[in-house]
Amino acid sequence: MTIELGIAPIGWTNDDMPELGKEVTFEQAIDEMALAGYQGTEVGNKYPKDPAVLKHYLELRHLKIASAWFSAFLTTKPYEETEAAFIKHRDFLHAMGAKVIVVAEQGHSVQGMLDKAVFDDKPYFTDEEWQRLATGLERLGDRAHEVGMQIVYHHHMGTGVQTTAEIDKLMAMTDPDKVSLLFDTGHLVLSGEDPLDIFNRYKDRIKHIHFKDVRPEQAKQERAEHMSFLAGVKNGMFTVPGDGMIDFKPIWQAIQKSNYSGWIVVEAEQDPAKANPLEYALKAKQYLDTIMAIPQAV
Ligand SMILES: O=C1C[C@@H](O)[C@H](O)[C@@H](O)C1=O
Numbered sequence: 001m002t003i004e005l006g007i008a009p010i011g012w013t014n015d016d017m018p019e020l021g022k023e024v025t026f027e028q029a030i031d032e033m034a035l036a037g038y039q040g041t042e043v044g045n046k047y048p049k050d051p052a053v054l055k056h057y058l059e060l061r062h063l064k065i066a067s068a069w070f071s072a073f074l075t076t077k078p079y080e081e082t083e084a085a086f087i088k089h090r091d092f093l094h095a096m097g098a099k100v101i102v103v104a105e106q107g108h109s110v111q112g113m114l115d116k117a118v119f120d121d122k123p124y125f126t127d128e129e130w131q132r133l134a135t136g137l138e139r140l141g142d143r144a145h146e147v148g149m150q151i152v153y154h155h156h157m158g159t160g161v162q163t164t165a166e167i168d169k170l171m172a173m174t175d176p177d178k179v180s181l182l183f184d185t186g187h188l189v190l191s192g193e194d195p196l197d198i199f200n201r202y203k204d205r206i207k208h209i210h211f212k213d214v215r216p217e218q219a220k221q222e223r224a225e226h227m228s229f230l231a232g233v234k235n236g237m238f239t240v241p242g243d244g245m246i247d248f249k250p251i252w253q254a255i256q257k258s259n260y261s262g263w264i265v266v267e268a269e270q271d272p273a274k275a276n277p278l279e280y281a282l283k284a285k286q287y288l289d290t291i292m293a294i295p296q297a298v
């Protein structure tokens with residue numbers, strides 16, 4: 001069991017809402033990740049695009065690339081368009097030494113739309129769209145295997161794969177050798193799912209983990225006030241592990257028991273003007289160091 005602890009740049013600068021952290025530089029973000037004691041990161045829009053250049057910046061700080069998000073449009077565009085973009089993304093991540101590629105279907109997604117309520121307006125795929133998604137993901141899985149990598153599917157608020165039933169359907173429709181799962185605590189809890197149930201049932205397919213926490217008051221507001229996903233992020237519905245409503249102890253115990261090997265990436269998008277990124281990176285590290293030091297239950 002080898003676990004590496006990383007942190008995503010989204011707490012410093014948010015690619016989905018560039019006004020959040022627009023003044024924060026790439027170097028400030030990676031300096032603070034290293035200072036807080038993390039071993040790696042995911043890729044953000046401000047990172048250098050040339051793998052050799054990026055590697056140099058990261059190696060100076062003893063950081064590695066864990067993965068990076070890829071938006072697929074398998075339900076709404078010809079497969080070839082998604083594949084062409086995927087190959088570029090795959091080759092970049094491969095050059096950076098990553099083993100997994102985060103994939104999320106963005107066909108019909110409302111996650112980036114400020115005029116759509118994330119709970120009320122989330123999409124539901126037709127049978128034909130489910131088939132296109134499953135077949136397309138398996139084909140992307142094959143492309144990833146060509147270079148010894150795997151795709152990990154990111155269930156996500158405001159998309160067609162958000163709920164337990166939707167995750168179950170996707171897992172049932174795809175070959176476990178070709179399509180693995182990403183486990184994101186924040187998205188599951190905000191959606192009203194049981195993260196422990198999902199983890200325990202799919203532990204053999206989970207190959208990448210995002211740890212984010214949820215602030216209960218803001219989560220209630222998100223649903224009751226029919227807010228968009230991005231408005232909720234701005235309002236502070238997500239935070240770092242240890243600062244919200246999720247008890248990560250049983251989740252960590254289940255991860256430990258499963259013999260999971262791979263990255264756990266702290267990913268807590270919030271407004272850096274309200275939540276100082278270094279302070280929150282340190283807060284998460286301290287909390288996770290504490291729970292990870294508890295001896296394994298037998
Ligand atoms: O993994 C993720 C990437 C972000 O761009 C996304 O919106 C966030 O919520 C997430 O979980």
Ligand SMILES: [Co+2]
Binds near residue numbers: 154184210267
């Ligand atoms: Co995530």
